[in-house]
Amino acid sequence: MLKSVLAAAALSLTVSVPAVEATAAPVAAPQQGYTVIPVAPSERSGRTRQIRCSVGQMRETNCSFTPLFGDGSFQLDGPDIAYRLIISDGEGFLFAVFSRDERVPVGGAYRRDQRDRACWVAVEDSPAPSRICAR
Numbered sequence: 001m002l003k004s005v006l007a008a009a010a011l012s013l014t015v016s017v018p019a020v021e022a023t024a025a026p027v028a029a030p031q032q033g034y035t036v037i038p039v040a041p042s043e044r045s046g047r048t049r050q051i052r053c054s055v056g057q058m059r060e061t062n063c064s065f066t067p068l069f070g071d072g073s074f075q076l077d078g079p080d081i082a083y084r085l086i087i088s089d090g091e092g093f094l095f096a097v098f099s100r101d102e103r104v105p106v107g108g109a110y111r112r113d114q115r116d117r118a119c120w121v122a123v124e125d126s127p128a129p130s131r132i133c134a135r
Contacts (some may be wrong), residue, residue: 006113036077038100045070056129
């Protein structure tokens with residue numbers, strides 16, 4: 001389990017990015033009051049689409065949903081939202097997204113809510129959001 005978590009984190013984090021490459025990446029067009037953070041083509045497993053989402057205690061809002069890696073992982077972008085939930089062995093691990101190449105782990109493990117399959121719920125208390133819902 002730990003090995004798969006580290007592998008997922010390794011796919012999501014980069015140690016350094018040359019400044020020229022970082023500034024050359026195109027910025028995605030704004031979507032309903034927010035900017036979508038670009039996803040590398042090698043990480044994307046489907047096209048980005050508009051959905052309703054909520055993170056933590058916030059109300060549902062419009063978000064962009066990008067499927068990742070073909071394993072159920074995804075990136076959410078919305079007003080004040082830029083997160084990736086990386087799925088490994090049925091558990092999710094949350095990362096804050098700052099740019100196409102910069103992501104930081106922010107919480108413990110998440111499991112799919114049995115009553116609301118559109119949501120992932122934090123397994124233990126942490127400062128990270130308690131629920132991630134993508135509808």
